[in-house]
Each structure stands twice: as structure tokens, then as C-alpha cells.
Amino acid sequence: MTADTANQENASRDRIEQTILSAAEQVFSQHGYRGASLQAIADQAKLPKANILYYMGSKQALYVRLLNRMMSRWNAVLEDITAESDPGQVLSDFIRTKMVLGQRYPEGSKLFAAEILAGAPFLKEYLSGELKEWVTSRAAIIRQWSQQGKMDDVDPRWLIFLIWSATQHYTEYSAQISGILGEEVLSDADLASICEFLEHVILKGCGIARTPPVAHAYL
Numbered sequence: 001m002t003a004d005t006a007n008q009e010n011a012s013r014d015r016i017e018q019t020i021l022s023a024a025e026q027v028f029s030q031h032g033y034r035g036a037s038l039q040a041i042a043d044q045a046k047l048p049k050a051n052i053l054y055y056m057g058s059k060q061a062l063y064v065r066l067l068n069r070m071m072s073r074w075n076a077v078l079e080d081i082t083a084e085s086d087p088g089q090v091l092s093d094f095i096r097t098k099m100v101l102g103q104r105y106p107e108g109s110k111l112f113a114a115e116i117l118a119g120a121p122f123l124k125e126y127l128s129g130e131l132k133e134w135v136t137s138r139a140a141i142i143r144q145w146s147q148q149g150k151m152d153d154v155d156p157r158w159l160i161f162l163i164w165s166a167t168q169h170y171t172e173y174s175a176q177i178s179g180i181l182g183e184e185v186l187s188d189a190d191l192a193s194i195c196e197f198l199e200h201v202i203l204k205g206c207g208i209a210r211t212p213p214v215a216h217a218y219l
Contacts, residue, residue, distance in 0.1 A: 017055050019045050021069065024062050029107035032114060033063055033122070064122050067115055070108040071126075073101050074164070075134065083144040087151045088208045091163070095198050098167035099191055109171040135160060152207030159206065166198055 023045035027036045038059050042049040056062040077097045081090050102109050120127055139156035146153045170177060170186065178184055186194075203210050 013055070016047070016051065020047065020052055020055055020062070021066060024056075025066055025105070025107045025111065028063060028066065029111045029114075033059075036063075038062075060122060064126070066108065067112055067123055068126060070105070070112050071131065073105070073108075074098055078138050081138065081141050083141055083148070085141075085145075087142070087145045087206070088203055088210060091159075091203060091206070091208070092199050092210075094163055095167060095202065096195050098163060099170065099195055099198075102167055102171035103186065103191065106171050106174065109168055113168065113172045150208070152205075154206055159202075163198075163202065166202075170194060 020041065024036075024041045027041045027044050030036075031040070036059070038052050039049050041062070042052050045052070052062070056065065074097075077094050078090070115121075115123055135157060138160065142151075142156035142159065145151050177186070181190075183190070199210065
């Protein structure tokens with residue numbers, strides 16, 4: 001097999017896996033884990049059921065992969081932070097990224113929330129292992145920022161939890177927000193205003209001076 005052939009096969013596999021994941025995200029979010037079937041996912045993806053099993057292994061493996069992918073998307077902005085990073089910029093980017101991803105992938109966000117509300121039966125190992133280690137490592141860097149006088153001495157774990165929950169609210173409680181605001185979908189202006197508000201409250205609460213806001217394209 002030549003390098004070009006291998007690259008083409010890898011690209012084809014990636015496309016098929018992304019098609020399956022997108023279809024599964026919709027089916028799981030509509031029907032939950034118990035109500036979803038591999039046949040329904042195959043129908044949504046317009047692929048044979050055998051392909052779902054070949055690429056994903058099982059319904060549970062596919063479900064867990066979806067949930068892990070959602071968390072990876074949310075937390076990517078904090079992956080490369082260091083003690084030298086600017087906490088105001090990092091936290092602002094974290095807030096805005098979470099808001100954008102919640103609007104772009106609402107099914108995934110709601111799927112993750114449903115799993116947690118059910119007691120995380122398929123994520124307990126991930127939550128107490130990989131994610132716990134990730135939060136601990138990010139918290140250690142945030143504590144360094146406090147020691148350097150870049151921000152107040154707040155508990156980094158509560159800060160991360162706050163940003164997760166405050167941003168996810170606008171996806172998971174979208175029906176409530178739509179009813180109160182009288183808008184079916186949040187506009188770019190709404191999203192910009194929400195992000196400005198969250199940045200103001202969270203950064204000020206952490207004793208961080210805000211830099212001038214930068215224009216963002218949200219969707």
C-alpha cells in the first residue's frame with residue numbers, strides 16, 4: 001500500500017466516522033440511550049447497520065465516544081495554558097468558546113446533560129479518571145496565576161464548574177430562554193451580549209481587569 005493510498009483510506013474512514021457520530025448525536029439526543037437503536041443511527045447516517053458496528057464496535061462505545069468528544073471540544077481552549085498565560089484572555093476565550101459550541105452542537109450538549117442527570121452510568125470512569133486529572137492540572141495553573149497576583153485567590157474548581165454551567169444553560173434551557181425572550185433562536189447580538197455579561201461578572205469576580213472586547217463571529 002502506498003502512502004497516498006493509506007492517506008485516502010484514512011480520510012475515507014474519518015469521513016464515515018464523522019457521518020456516524022453526527023447521526024448518532026441526533027438520534028441519542030432525541031431518544032436517549034435506551035430509546036436509540038443502531039438501526040435508527042444507521043438510517044440517519046444512510047449507512048448499513050454493519051458499518052456502524054464495524055467502525056464503532058457497539059452502541060455503548062459509540063455513545064461514550066460522543067460524550068467524550070463533546071467534553072474535548074468544550075475544554076480544548078484550556079489545553080495549552082501555562083503559568084505565563086493571561087488569565088483574562090484565557091477565561092474570556094473559554095466562555096466564548098463554550099457559548100459558540102453550545103449553539104453549534106446543541107444535541108451534543110443536551111446529550112451530555114441527560115447523561116449527567118441520569119447519574120453518569122456510562123461516564124463514571126471518565127469523570128473520576130481522565131476528567132478529574134484534567135481539572136486538577138488546569139486548577140494548578142490557575143492557582144499559579146493567583147500566586148503571581150494576576151487574579152484573586154479563588155478556588156479554580158468552582159470557577160471551571162461555573163463557566164461550564166453558566167454557558168451550558170443557554171443550550172440546555174433553550175426552551176425556557178426562548179419563551180421568556182420571545183425569540184426562537186438567539187441572534188449573534190444576543191450571544192455577544194451574553195458573553196460580555198458573563199465575562200464582566202466572572203472576570204470581575206476573580207479580580208481580573210478586562211481588556212477591550214474583541215469582535216467575534218459566533219455561528
